[in-house]
Amino acid sequence: MAFDSAQQRKIFGQFATGVTVASTRVGDESWGMTANAVTSLSLDPPLVLLAVVRGTQSHTWFCEGRCFALSILAADQEALSNRFAGKGPKDFSGLSTTTAVTGAPILSEALAWVDCQLESVLPGGDHDILVGRIVAGDSRDGEPLLYYGGKYRRVAPLDLNP
Ligand SMILES: Cc1cc2nc3c(=O)[nH]c(=O)nc-3n(C[C@H](O)[C@H](O)[C@H](O)COP(=O)(O)O)c2cc1C
Numbered sequence: 217m218a219f220d221s222a223q224q225r226k227i228f229g230q231f232a233t234g235v236t237v238a239s240t241r242v243g244d245e246s247w248g249m250t251a252n253a254v255t256s257l258s259l260d261p262p263l264v265l266l267a268v269v270r271g272t273q274s275h276t277w278f279c280e281g282r283c284f285a286l287s288i289l290a291a292d293q294e295a296l297s298n299r300f301a302g303k304g305p306k307d308f309s310g311l312s313t314t315t316a317v318t319g320a321p322i323l324s325e326a327l328a329w330v331d332c333q334l335e336s337v338l339p340g341g342d343h344d345i346l347v348g349r350i351v352a353g354d355s356r357d358g359e360p361l362l363y364y365g366g367k368y369r370r371v372a373p374l375d376l377n378p
Contacts, residue, residue: 230366240281283318287326316352328355
């Protein structure tokens with residue numbers, strides 16, 4: 217019997233993640249999608265994975281673009297996460313962006329970013345796992361935006377002297 221999907225969501229709601237805007241470009245057009253199914257996969261070679269729901273517009277864009285960038289959001293960038301989480305066209309108009317090697321847009325104010333060439337697409341049930349080879353990246357100091365229990369959160373320092 218299949219494991220209950222609501223239960224799976226509840227369980228992994230307890231697994232805190234960061235939040236990224238994954239982006240790609242096809243010709244002169246760009247596309248972005250909020251994503252937290254993201255993991256640093258391998259150091260040698262340098263690989264990351266991004267899981268994308270099959271059958272979505274985002275899936276088509278990432279596979280056609282053959283590249284993706286991940287902009288890791290800072291604590292004050294919740295609005296950017298919401299902007300790229302809706303269905304349908306999601307462009308970068310009005311936002312400050314840069315590019316590195318592949319041409320996929322990178323949010324200038326991101327806490328950290330990687331730019332990747334799409335290396336392979338692996339089946340993962342109702343998602344596909346996009347494996348990207350990192351060709352550029354950088355980071356700055358700051359606090360990350362977190363996603364946990366279906367809500368955005370911030371890092372709270374541990375009180376070491378209760
Ligand atoms: C915090 C958060 C994390 C998300 N992570 C992912 C993800 O890792 N992969 C994914 O396919 N969708 C993810 N989504 C949903 C997509 O952002 C959303 O379904 C997508 O932007 C819809 O675009 P499309 O249907 O036009 O392709 C996430 C949404 C939120 C709010």
